[in-house]
Amino acid sequence: xxxxxTPPLPWVGLPTDTTQIxxxxxxxxxxxxxxxxxxxxxxxxxxxxSILPAGHWPDLLDRLDGLLxxxxxxxxxPRHYGPEPSYxxxxxxxxxxxxxxxxxxxxxxxxxxxxxxxxxxxxxxxALGGSLHQKVQEVxxxxxxxERLDDPIEVQYGPAHDIELVAGGLLSRLxxxxxxxxxxxxxxxIRRLAAGLVAEAHAPDGLIEAFHLADAEGVFLxxxxxxxxxxxxxxxxxTAIFRWFGDLCRQRAAERTSSGTSPGTSSRKH
Numbered sequence: 100x101x102x103x104x105t106p107p108l109p110w111v112g113l114p115t116d117t118t119q120i121x122x123x124x125x126x127x128x129x130x131x132x133x134x135x136x137x138x139x140x141x142x143x144x145x146x147x148x149s150i151l152p153a154g155h156w157p158d159l160l161d162r163l164d165g166l167l168x169x170x171x172x173x174x175x176x177p178r179h180y181g182p183e184p185s186y187x188x189x190x191x192x193x194x195x196x197x198x199x200x201x202x203x204x205x206x207x208x209x210x211x212x213x214x215x216x217x218x219x220x221x222x223x224x225x226a227l228g229g230s231l232h233q234k235v236q237e238v239x240x241x242x243x244x245x246e247r248l249d250d251p252i253e254v255q256y257g258p259a260h261d262i263e264l265v266a267g268g269l270l271s272r273l274x275x276x277x278x279x280x281x282x283x284x285x286x287x288x289i290r291r292l293a294a295g296l297v298a299e300a301h302a303p304d305g306l307i308e309a310f311h312l313a314d315a316e317g318v319f320l321x322x323x324x325x326x327x328x329x330x331x332x333x334x335x336x337x338t339a340i341f342r343w344f345g346d347l348c349r350q351r352a353a354e355r356t357s358s359g360t361s362p363g364t365s366s367r368k369h
Contacts, residue, residue, distance in 0.1 A: 109164035109348035112147040135328035140345030149198035165212040165348035168219025180230040212347035215322035229293030246284040256329040259283035262300040273339040281325035
């Protein structure tokens with residue numbers, strides 16, 4: 100008797116941060132993102148070294164079923180989105196900038212499912228031509244969205260403010276509610292939303308907290324400014340976000356398998 104076939108495991112790439120540990124630089128991904136991907140989205144998670152040469156990016160993306168852009172302690176260098184110089188003490192990761200800002204348009208061209216979180220949201224906006232506020236807390240009319248670094252981590256990642264979900268949007272459908280309460284751990288935020296991106300949620304001060312990108316087949320990119328990966332299995336909305344992403348990745352993996360292409364080779368035309 101032939102055993103039932105097992106659906107292919109989708110593989111999702113997570114670009115790494117450059118982190119100094121002692122005397123040595125490391126390429127690292129936060130475990131909370133890996134656990135949310137594997138335990139909640141139900142996908143396989145692979146770290147993408149930000150030092151990977153750009154010539155390998157097309158082959159890499161053709162072997163993936165999704166892209167998860169994580170948050171980070173670093174901020175995008177402002178030269179990528181405007182003439183304003185960076186401020187003293189602003190932590191940058193030029194290697195990650197070079198990697199993600201190049202990977203994102205290529206992934207979108209392939210309609211690769213994308214979930215972008217915090218810095219990831221900002222990367223998508225910048226990669227597509229949008230701009231950022233470097234210090235949201237200093238913009239008239241906007242609130243301070245940063246965490247208190249001397250608070251325990253459970254407090255830092257705890258609920259901070261409500262967001263209004265756009266009626267009829269993806270998050271509104273996933274939530275079933277008009278608003279949600281989220282954490283807030285960012286100093287930068289959306290100034291001008293890139294063309295083609297559609298707002299999904301706003302903070303009480305009007306700051307864009309989420310957006311999506313869609314085509315004729317539907318939404319395939321969701322970006323959120325908060326951190327849904329934190330205890331994702333304990334929140335209905337956070338769980339729904341990762342399951343939505345996992346379902347898209349499984350669909351892509353199944354399509355590649357049914358098309359008869361070899362594992363890791365995309366059947367889509369680019």
